[in-house]
Amino acid sequence: MRIIFIGDVMGPIGQETLTTYLPKLKAKYRPQLTIVNGENIAMGKGITKSLYKTILTAGADVVTMGNHTFDKDDIYEFIDDANKLIRPANFPAQHTPGKGYVLTKVNQTTVGVINLQGRVFLDSIDDPFAKVDEILAEIQAQCDYIFLDFHAETTSEKEAMGYYVDGRVTAVVGTHTHVQTNDAKILPKGTAYLTDVGMTGPYDEILGMRKERVIERFLNHRPVRFETPLSGRGQLNGCVIDFSSTKNAARKIELIQITPDQPFLE
Amino acid sequence: MRIIFIGDVMGPIGQETLTTYLPKLKAKYRPQLTIVNGENIAMGKGITKSLYKTILTAGADVVTMGNHTFDKDDIYEFIDDANKLIRPANFPAQHTPGKGYVLTKVNQTTVGVINLQGRVFLDSIDDPFAKVDEILAEIQAQCDYIFLDFHAETTSEKEAMGYYVDGRVTAVVGTHTHVQTNDAKILPKGTAYLTDVGMTGPYDEILGMRKERVIERFLNHRPVRFETPLSGRGQLNGCVIDFSSTKNAARKIELIQITPDQPFLE
Amino acid sequence: MRIIFIGDVMGPIGQETLTTYLPKLKAKYRPQLTIVNGENIAMGKGITKSLYKTILTAGADVVTMGNHTFDKDDIYEFIDDANKLIRPANFPAQHTPGKGYVLTKVNQTTVGVINLQGRVFLDSIDDPFAKVDEILAEIQAQCDYIFLDFHAETTSEKEAMGYYVDGRVTAVVGTHTHVQTNDAKILPKGTAYLTDVGMTGPYDEILGMRKERVIERFLNHRPVRFETPLSGRGQLNGCVIDFSSTKNAARKIELIQITPDQPFLE
Amino acid sequence: MRIIFIGDVMGPIGQETLTTYLPKLKAKYRPQLTIVNGENIAMGKGITKSLYKTILTAGADVVTMGNHTFDKDDIYEFIDDANKLIRPANFPAQHTPGKGYVLTKVNQTTVGVINLQGRVFLDSIDDPFAKVDEILAEIQAQCDYIFLDFHAETTSEKEAMGYYVDGRVTAVVGTHTHVQTNDAKILPKGTAYLTDVGMTGPYDEILGMRKERVIERFLNHRPVRFETPLSGRGQLNGCVIDFSSTKNAARKIELIQITPDQPFLE
Numbered sequence A, B, C, D: 001m002r003i004i005f006i007g008d009v010m011g012p013i014g015q016e017t018l019t020t021y022l023p024k025l026k027a028k029y030r031p032q033l034t035i036v037n038g039e040n041i042a043m044g045k046g047i048t049k050s051l052y053k054t055i056l057t058a059g060a061d062v063v064t065m066g067n068h069t070f071d072k073d074d075i076y077e078f079i080d081d082a083n084k085l086i087r088p089a090n091f092p093a094q095h096t097p098g099k100g101y102v103l104t105k106v107n108q109t110t111v112g113v114i115n116l117q118g119r120v121f122l123d124s125i126d127d128p129f130a131k132v133d134e135i136l137a138e139i140q141a142q143c144d145y146i147f148l149d150f151h152a153e154t155t156s157e158k159e160a161m162g163y164y165v166d167g168r169v170t171a172v173v174g175t176h177t178h179v180q181t182n183d184a185k186i187l188p189k190g191t192a193y194l195t196d197v198g199m200t201g202p203y204d205e206i207l208g209m210r211k212e213r214v215i216e217r218f219l220n221h222r223p224v225r226f227e228t229p230l231s232g233r234g235q236l237n238g239c240v241i242d243f244s245s246t247k248n249a250a251r252k253i254e255l256i257q258i259t260p261d262q263p264f265l266e
């Protein structure tokens, strides 16, 4: 069982890069399941119904989100019906539309996909460590494999989550910092781990936002509207994971990176 | 002109890994200049005179630091005389011993090495962007090459610094998160850039601190003493950069990573 | 029904000031219930069994805590048996010794006392708003009156809690900033409210810590050990609240402040 | 020499309350100088040229600002000509329009008014402690009295500033938390001090923003637009300070508070 995971799709450039390369990547790697983080596709902040469909059409089976989930009001129109979209499961259950995990059938097997959000230097939502215990208690028995997109800022919280669920999920991959890390590995009890998968969007900007604006903000500390450009060179960051036949173990995790400096090889 | 930069050396395991592999790396890559970040060598927090000498003996020409610079009181005994050690230049000048940059002679050329610290999610010291302008105004004319260790938490502040000094320094490499990023590149105006070089220390822990303690802290939110283990498997993270003969431009930047899963190749 | 609440007792000076003035205050105001926040009594950080008894001996019926609850290891020796001590109820239940609320009999009436901690600029523990709902569902029916010590940093989170429980508890009083606010009032549905009651300890220092050390830290941003002085002029900050016979309503809330500039009047 | 200082005027309710009561307060207290913090007058965020004039017409001699200074673009149209408006002096000088202090003639005397912003839990601008030293070196000789509005979040940074400039300015009064503190005092070397003067605006909301919205944000952690109401009951918070004839010393500092529960007394 092989899955592909593509990091935060950022604005129009991210959308175009995804649309161009995801089919090629699927042809090359032949994954059984494709997961894409879509929290930044709507001009850098949030998602719309139309863009959700764009991601699915490009080849995603499941769309994960993050701290930008609710940035565009359009989300409220479709989140409860979007059965392939999940948002961080540790938003307060009682007050949050949508769901935090989904079980997907792939042939005879069931893959659980979970989305959680960290709290260090991010908003204080519910405890992701307690929440993952709760979700695993619910779905562990029904799932052959479990993939977790942990959307968090710090390397410490991400590594802590990795070791915390090691042997209890098949893979933990981080998102949110928009920069791919070079630490893909199989943890001692078999879980595939990567601190951050990186983003899919502008190659020549800062986190996908116009660099002039971001630098300006660091220089003058005044309010500035960050924006993602409409056109320019793109990059795609992702990873491919081979799940083992042993429950909650992976055989291999490899980085995917397509940039102007490192073009796609068939 | 080639330099090697090795990320945050963490405790006894980091020290041993550095001592073992730095000579081999120098034999393999034959750099003219070797820089090591030493902010975590003293049991994870700070540095001592004896460990500073250990790093130099292992092969470093310059030792850079970070937010842990002053964690061990021993630093006050030797920092003003340690002419190969620099701490973040944007600590308030009037109140801080030591220096934030150093010029090093390598044959006929002069290489400036600068250490700066970010402020996002770190202490509010002086502005690193204003400070780098100030330092460059002072040393630009005297230097053939300039290397900057930017010790910072977020990808945004690091990328902003990279683009801000692009074409004004030869390389900007980030430290502090202890996880190597996979985004080494040459920026448009020629500066080599890497968001984080990663750390040198324990392979099986969280940021080099005992994982049980870090996880415990995330679960119970009570005071716990983080500690780096005395023994265990190590890793080394670094990069090698080839400077161009053009001023403030690099030809190549490559990642170095030695781990139990990815052993050193001669 | 009248209660007195005394803010964070800070170190030896706080202890002495409490011991001196609490009996006099009780003689003057004749409260039926006395509550004291004790999170800083052990040299500024935490509490010990012996100091817990000191607070009770000085006249407290219930001791509340805050973010410093577990700073002194001694707490683990007695917290589970200390039936008059409560710590923030929103520490993760599964991982935290002690309890977050207590019901106290005062003649024929039952007063619930709850301790909660805010999350803005403090550690990300469990949601205090969800937790207060949960606790009120448990104890509302059994209580004639309910007092909440909300230990939090920002005025916004404290006011939000005040209005959130207005008409569901008798009084909400904030602690943690160590400076008394001048906004005591009865909220629209009857709950007495005060953003911060202030602290009980040194008068001539910063938050009760030696001012030279705190200023030094702001100037040089290096590690410095904060300490509370052993002797010096003290102050006491508190409030007195008259509960109404109407459930979850107060008639009056007044500030108490004893300082060298504003001595105790019989 | 007597001055009146009025805290952050918040939206239309703040504007109306100021317009109604400032003339009455001036008639009652007969101050020689009136200073008003105007950072929130434009619907809670920033100021416009027209509202700046409204504050002056209401009776202010100097308008101070804070972290919301640049929230409304209109500020760029008039800040450089607004000789009675100051913004935090520690915004980076090179990149910031406007000025951070002003000297005002009152009869034969010169009063310096300084505006600074803290950095704890606020944006990392320049060091307010270094900046106040720099400004005092410039203006000390020319001023008979100096008033400092220190716009900051925490009690620790505010008290630290108070003691740091004690004996070097005549008064330090904090703003930003929107809740008046009850710790007005004369520091050992003569400077009048108050941690926060409080705000002028809605009485029945949270910090002057609609309470339902603020509570909603604490419950669901989703993006919500905070807004200040157009009408409702108002409050005014301020203080009156009597400067001593001794340089950099005050004789008295008293709180001013006008609320529906505590009406204005002639």
Ligand SMILES: [Fe+2]
Binding pocket: A008, A039, A040, A066, A176, A177, A178
């Ligand atoms: Fe993202």
Ligand SMILES: [Fe+2]
Binding pocket: A039, A066, A067, A068, A151, A175, A176, A177
């Ligand atoms: Fe994100």
Ligand SMILES: [Fe+2]
Binding pocket: B008, B039, B040, B066, B176, B177, B178
């Ligand atoms: Fe480090």
Ligand SMILES: [Fe+2]
Binding pocket: B039, B066, B067, B068, B151, B175, B176, B177
């Ligand atoms: Fe660091």
Ligand SMILES: [Fe+2]
Binding pocket: C008, C039, C040, C066, C176, C177, C178
């Ligand atoms: Fe406290």
Ligand SMILES: [Fe+2]
Binding pocket: C039, C066, C067, C068, C151, C175, C176, C177
């Ligand atoms: Fe506290």
Ligand SMILES: [Fe+2]
Binding pocket: D008, D039, D040, D066, D176, D177, D178
């Ligand atoms: Fe304000």
Ligand SMILES: [Fe+2]
Binding pocket: D039, D066, D067, D068, D151, D175, D176, D177
């Ligand atoms: Fe403010």
